[in-house]
Amino acid sequence: MIKFIELTGEYKFKWEFSGVETERYGYYGNQTYENKYTRYYVVKLNGTELIEWLQTYGLTPDEMFKGQDTFNRWFKDNDTCMINNYDLKQKAEEWAESHQDIIAKNPWTVVGMNGGYVLLSDGSKENTVELGSASAPANVNINNSNTVRNVNKNDTNVAIVKHSFI
Secondary structure (H helix, E strand, C coil): CEEEEECCCEEEEEEEEEEEEEEEECCCCCEEEEEEEEEEEEEEEEHHHHHHHHHHHCCCHHHHCCCCCCCCCCCCCCCEEECCHHHHHHHHHHHHHHCHHHHHHCCCEEEEEECCEEEEECCCCCCCCCCEEEECCEEEEEECCCCCCCCCEEEEEECCEEEECC
16 A cells, blocks of 8 residues: 655544443442443544654554544543544554554555655555656647638647656
């Protein structure tokens, strides 16, 4: 897979997890009620943080923590909680200790840079992209005159050139 990442861009990752809360009620608390819920964690990384993240862990935060309540946060009225980068980094380090095999299977490397953009590749063979450039200049001369003596002269010249380098 190939990823184009803007260095100054902001990237938002969101993942969900589900669970069941059990509440007790009644005179002696002997009655229970189960409340099923789905909640979301959201984290924002800028471009340079995302590049470092992919090279270190191999997965984006939403892929890494998918379906898990790893932060044990209290959710107020809404079902979404923002996670700061410090807490995210701590949980990612804990995750990385027990998932070295996943990190080894997903190596991301910088393939190229241009201006404020970086091209990252995970090295998979099924999604390769050939780096190169293509140009399609078109010279179209159209003379549409309304006079009877001039005939429409349409001269269309289109040339497509492909330049590739490896």
